[in-house]
Every structure is written in C-alpha cells, then in structure tokens.
Amino acid sequence: MDAGARKVVPFLRRHGVRRIAVLVASHGDADHLGGLPAVLTALPVDLVLEPGSPDGRPLYREWLAGVAKDRARWHAARAGERLTVDGVTLRIWHPDSASIAERWEANENSVVLTVEYGAFRAVFGGDAGVPMERLRAASIGDVTMLKVGHHGSRGASSDAWIGALKPEVCVIEVGARNRYGHPDPGVVARLRYAGCAGSMACSRPIIW
Numbered sequence: 626m627d628a629g630a631r632k633v634v635p636f637l638r639r640h641g642v643r644r645i646a647v648l649v650a651s652h653g654d655a656d657h658l659g660g661l662p663a664v665l666t667a668l669p670v671d672l673v674l675e676p677g678s679p680d681g682r683p684l685y686r687e688w689l690a691g692v693a694k695d696r697a698r699w700h701a702a703r704a705g706e707r708l709t710v711d712g713v714t715l716r717i718w719h720p721d722s723a724s725i726a727e728r729w730e731a732n733e734n735s736v737v738l739t740v741e742y743g744a745f746r747a748v749f750g751g752d753a754g755v756p757m758e759r760l761r762a763a764s765i766g767d768v769t770m771l772k773v774g775h776h777g778s779r780g781a782s783s784d785a786w787i788g789a790l791k792p793e794v795c796v797i798e799v800g801a802r803n804r805y806g807h808p809d810p811g812v813v814a815r816l817r818y819a820g821c822a823g824s825m826a827c828s829r830p831i832i833w
Contacts, residue, residue, distance in 0.1 A: 629660025634667045644668060646710045648697070650675040651735040651751025653685045665691040672708075676720055676734045677701025701725075702736045704761075714741040718761050719753060732775065733757055739765065748790065750774045754781035762789035771821070773797045777808020787819045795821040 637645075648670045651657050664670075673692050677700075692699050704721040707714060719737035720729070735751025747770040750757065754775055762785055771792035774781030776799045795816045799807045 627660065627663055629663030630667075633660050633664055637664075637668065642668065645670045647672045647674060647708065647715060649673075649702070649715075649736055649738065649749075650688070651749070652676055652678070652731050653680040653682065653688070654731065654752065655684055657751060658684055658688055662687055662691040665695045665697070670695055670697040673697045673699045674702040674715075674717075674736060675699075676725065676731075676736055678720070678725055678728075678731060678734050680731065702738070712742060715739070716741060718748075718765055719750075719757050724760075729756065737761060739768065745769050748772065748792075750781075752776075752778075752781075754778065755783050755786075758783050758786035762786045765790060767791045770794045770796065773808070773812065773816070775807075777812045779809040779811055782812045782815060784815060787815060787821070791819075792821050 645664070645668055648661065648664065650661055650673070652675070670692075689699075702717045702720075704717055704719055706717040709715075716739045717736065718739065720734040724734055732752035733754060733756050735753040735757070737748070737750040737753055737757060740747045740749065746766075746768045748765060748768045749772045752775040758774075758781065766789075768790045769792070771787075771790055771794070773795050774786075777797040797808045797813075
C-alpha cells in the first residue's frame with residue numbers, strides 16, 4: 626500500500642492544503658520515506674529537507690527523482706540551521722557534517738529538529754537513538770512534546786535524554802501490531818516514571 630497516496634494526500638486535501646512550504650524526510654527507510662513520492666506528485670513543495678546521506682536504494686532514488694520533477698529546492702539538513710515560516714521555527718539539531726562523514730548508521734543520522742511556536746516546542750527525531758541522544762541531549766533543552774524515537778524501540782529514549790528534555794507529552798508512532806515489539810515496555814515505563822503524559826499513535830490511540 627502506498628500510504629502517501631491512500632492516506633496522507635487525501636488527509637491534506639481534506640484540510641485545504643494546496644502547497645507545502647517545508648517537507649522533512651527524517652531518513653531513507655521505507656516506513657519514513659515511502660509515502661513521500663506521492664505527496665510530491667500531488668502537491669507543490671517549496672523546500673525539501675533530509676539528511677543527504679548517500680543511499681543507493683531504489684526507493685531513495687525514486688524520492689530524489691520526485692524532488693527534481695517537482696522542482697522543489699533540496700537541502701541537506703545540518704545541525705545549527707534554522708528556518709522560520711509564518712512564525713513557526715524549525716531548528717535543526719542533527720546530523721552534522723562529522724556524523725555524515727563518519728557514515729553513522731542511517732537511523733542515527735536521522736534529521737532531528739524542534740518545531741517551535743511561542744512557548745510550544747516539539748522535538749522530532751526519526752529513528753535516531755542513544756548515540757544521537759548522547760551527543761545532543763544537553764543542547765536541546767526543555768520541550769513541550771517529544772515524538773518518541775524509533776517507534777519506542779529500546780535503542781532510544783534513554784534516561785539521560787528524557788531527563789534533559791523534560792517533555793510534558795510523549796507520542797509513540799507505532800503500528801497496533803508489529804513484529805519488532807515496539808514500543809518496548811521498558812521505554813514506556815521510563816516515560817511514565819518521568820511523568821510524561823502521552824499516547825501511542827496507532828489504529829486506536831492509547832493514552833497513558
């Protein structure tokens with residue numbers, strides 16, 4: 626199933642979206658990139674951000690071809706960059722040139738960014754886990770909402786990360802049934818212990 630064509634594009638159209646200012650692809654894995662070619666086909670996009678890490682897989686090549694066809698401006702996101710659109714600021718925390726040059730595993734070079742509007746701050750980190758968390762936790766600071774890393778995998782959401790961010794709400798994006806054991810019970814327990822209210826975004830959201 627093409628989630629972009631079947632789910633994302635109809636959702637955007639129902640909400641009156643005619644153009645996308647910024648489209649962010651966290652990294653090249655199919656569960657993050659798979660629906661985006663359809664979005665590019667359906668709607669004009671002004672700017673595309675992604676890690677820019679070499680990836681020769683067919684889906685990634687299809688994605689780049691779609692960006693070129695749409696004539697969107699492409700940019701490899703790097704730590705320290707910031708973009709403001711209509712009062713909403715996107716601040717990039719990861720990857721940086723060093724982690725790309727060192728060829729960190731694709732998950733760990735996911736684009737990590739905060740979306741900031743007034744006092745609200747949300748952090749999105751794709752599938753980046755503990756190596757990224759060790760590098761960035763102290764820099765990001767308090768956030769309102771945490772999109773929990775790597776679908777609640779045990780390889781992310783360390784005590785140090787949660788303690789540094791102090792999120793009020795945590796959201797885990799995960800299928801109701803999956804073969805990976807996501808979300809990991811230990812991760813959910815850490816989030817609860819830290820006092821983070823939250824939900825699992827699946828077929829039936831679960832609030833804790």
